[in-house]
Amino acid sequence: MKHGFDEMFAREKAVRDHYRTYDEWLQRQPGDAMRSRREEAEMIFRRVGITFAVYGAKDEDGAGTERLIPFDLIPRVIPNQEWVDMQAGLAQRVTALNRFIHDVYHDQEILKAGIVPTEQVLKNSQFRAEMMGVDVPGNIYSHIAGIDIVRAGNADGSGNYYVLEDNLRVPSGVSYMLEDRKMMMRLFPELFSMHRVAPVAHYPDLLLETLRAVAPAGVNEPAVVVLTPGMYNSAYFEHAFLAQQMGVELVEGQDLFVRDGFVYMRTTQGPRRVDVIYRRVDDDFMDPKAFRADSTLGCAGLLDVYRAGNIALCNAIGTGIADDKSIYPYVPKMIEFYLGEKPILHNVPTYLCRDPKDLQYVLDHLGELVVKEVHGAGGYGMLVGPAATKAEIEDFRAALKANPTNYIAQPTLSLSTCPTFVESGIAPRHIDLRPFVLSGKTVQTVPGGLTRVALKEGSLVVNSSQGGGTKDTWVLED
Numbered sequence: 001m002k003h004g005f006d007e008m009f010a011r012e013k014a015v016r017d018h019y020r021t022y023d024e025w026l027q028r029q030p031g032d033a034m035r036s037r038r039e040e041a042e043m044i045f046r047r048v049g050i051t052f053a054v055y056g057a058k059d060e061d062g063a064g065t066e067r068l069i070p071f072d073l074i075p076r077v078i079p080n081q082e083w084v085d086m087q088a089g090l091a092q093r094v095t096a097l098n099r100f101i102h103d104v105y106h107d108q109e110i111l112k113a114g115i116v117p118t119e120q121v122l123k124n125s126q127f128r129a130e131m132m133g134v135d136v137p138g139n140i141y142s143h144i145a146g147i148d149i150v151r152a153g154n155a156d157g158s159g160n161y162y163v164l165e166d167n168l169r170v171p172s173g174v175s176y177m178l179e180d181r182k183m184m185m186r187l188f189p190e191l192f193s194m195h196r197v198a199p200v201a202h203y204p205d206l207l208l209e210t211l212r213a214v215a216p217a218g219v220n221e222p223a224v225v226v227l228t229p230g231m232y233n234s235a236y237f238e239h240a241f242l243a244q245q246m247g248v249e250l251v252e253g254q255d256l257f258v259r260d261g262f263v264y265m266r267t268t269q270g271p272r273r274v275d276v277i278y279r280r281v282d283d284d285f286m287d288p289k290a291f292r293a294d295s296t297l298g299c300a301g302l303l304d305v306y307r308a309g310n311i312a313l314c315n316a317i318g319t320g321i322a323d324d325k326s327i328y329p330y331v332p333k334m335i336e337f338y339l340g341e342k343p344i345l346h347n348v349p350t351y352l353c354r355d356p357k358d359l360q361y362v363l364d365h366l367g368e369l370v371v372k373e374v375h376g377a378g379g380y381g382m383l384v385g386p387a388a389t390k391a392e393i394e395d396f397r398a399a400l401k402a403n404p405t406n407y408i409a410q411p412t413l414s415l416s417t418c419p420t421f422v423e424s425g426i427a428p429r430h431i432d433l434r435p436f437v438l439s440g441k442t443v444q445t446v447p448g449g450l451t452r453v454a455l456k457e458g459s460l461v462v463n464s465s466q467g468g469g470t471k472d473t474w475v476l477e478d
Helices: 017-027 031-048 080-104 118-122 174-187 189-194 203-213 236-246 302-307 328-339 356-364 390-402
Strands: 051-053 066-068 071-078 144-153 159-167 224-227 249-251 256-259 262-265 272-274 276-279 312-314 369-373 382-384 407-411 417-422 425-434 436-439 443-445 450-453 469-475
Touching (some): 017 071, 017 189, 031 174, 071 174, 071 417, 080 144, 080 159, 080 328, 080 436, 174 203, 174 469, 203 236, 203 276, 203 312, 203 436, 224 236, 236 249, 256 302, 382 390, 417 450
Parallel strands (some): 071 469, 224 249
Antiparallel strands (some): 051 066, 144 425, 144 436, 369 407, 417 425, 436 443
């Protein structure tokens, strides 16, 4: 998996077919045109307030907590057939994961069959015993999933897509996908007349349709709200943006209360019943009566209303059991178990450090592997072996020995690169892709998703909180 793959250029710098029109256009651009467009983009993003927050020590350069997410002008282009195959793989994967979560909280057939180790599920910090036997609408737990996909090169110059991780709790980033597209259409309208790029602007409509589809039985005109932890959350811009785009209320925990077995929100016209909550708050904080008593971000008594079937939560409480990194290695087996199909998208080979054999291998090869915390997110709590110092490796070795069940390890993939406009001009930078999969009455995926790019030369870390940026993702229509 060490062979490089460039999305735009094949070997000997030959331009791939699906990039040819774009490359010809790029060659015609005067040297300073791209630079001035980049400055324009930055100014617009700043004006609109498209920011994310970083916390504490992560704010390395003292720029303050609010950051602009760097935007790159060169799109990532995906040919139609590749996307069709990926879409089928995503639908298959998310369907199996939803089946798994339902099974875990009901009959536990997969545990009885010995396919996933019982203790790994029942002793997992993401397992919510409160959800045992609770029926959720349509048996869908993860209505909005963000599946992280990378491409790695092969020796023959081809590339394969791999799923890096599944985000099924509160995946973020879709607002950047929408704003990046808006920006590209504003800066380069001529490119869109030269390419048939599949649209993404209808995502908020699809999201609202998905949310309304899972309203409690008997509710014809469901009231939908977006629940945010508040303005200090790193993804607050996105919460506000999606609520505005869907035309629904953005609420905080203090705006909600429970009465007579239903959830209500406070409005200037008096209490109004709520039927569907698109929540961007973690399980632990959703209901101080059921989970953390010190939480002010949720609504007291919410779990009882949920268990009674009088409110829909998207995503459901307890979905975290399926996006835990220690469960990830079993997803291909889930697909076979629940759907009787071979996986279309492959996993990255993964070592489970809870397994003594795997642990020994990881300890012996720390300098070559990527080691991650099973509950980690945002690129924190991980070791990228080839880029780490001897001291960092030794520190990690001690942490790994002290708590092996907390870690998994994977080979260092040579993530594909895409030409990126950096200070020195155009240079390859590593990328990944997060498509967003919506599960309601059907499973739908908006063409493309969020392409994240590691802006530091040689870096494999694409997270915005770690200095990564984003690109517009074009799926070409035939």
